[in-house]
Amino acid sequence: MAKTIDYGNLMHDAMRGLIRKVLEGVARDGLPGEHHFFITFDTMHPDVELADWLSDRYPEEMTIVIQHWFDNLEVSEDGFAITLNFGDSPEPLYIPYDAIRTFVDPSVEFGLRFETQEYDVEEMDEDEIPHDAEVTSFEPKEENGKSAGPKEAEIVSLDKFRK
Template structure:
């Protein structure tokens, strides 16, 4: 047993669980109202699956949008599969939760951003737990990040 509580790793797990729950609800019931998602993920993650031409075009990261047209959304404990349209070419993707860098729902100004270091490498998370809340405009783009610490009184 460790002599410290790894809040950073626990927060990452909880936020990825939130993403899994949201996507599971969308799988079961569809996107409600104006909700839609911008999801940026690490294309170099060993479990990420995408067409070779997409990996060549996006060698390090890619942002996908789940909004008007998506098909075959399948949510699992480790990630999700979805088919998206890229220039009239439907392509299946598999995105592990561990590969997600940002998750944004601009319709309600909700965003999560995960630091690029892996949970296993986070031996000393310090005061920054590696999870931030962003505005929708900030999360898909590298802009100012609002840390959870800023919400403490």
């Protein structure tokens, strides 16, 4: 039995589960209303699949937009596959949830940011590696697109709960 509760890993799992559920709904029903997503991911993650010319152009991270045109969205437990248009060239991508750094839906001012830190993982057991994350939520807009009130972001940093 573990000596402590690993809230960092639990939070990351919950946030990735939220992204998975949102993408499952989009794969099934399409994007509702004005919703669209900006997803930034680590192109160096070993399970990311993208064209060589894209990895050459974006050697560290890349932001994709899921909005007007996308095809073949397939969502799995570990990640999602999608075909996006890059300058009239449709390209298939596979992005594991572990590679995602930010997930933003600007239509409702919602965002998640996954913070990572570098550790010497060779000297640590997998369950000892800390996982840091910040969750950012915003007040939604009214139906007419105007702000429903002052925009106060609530940022919850997991670091303040660590000993």
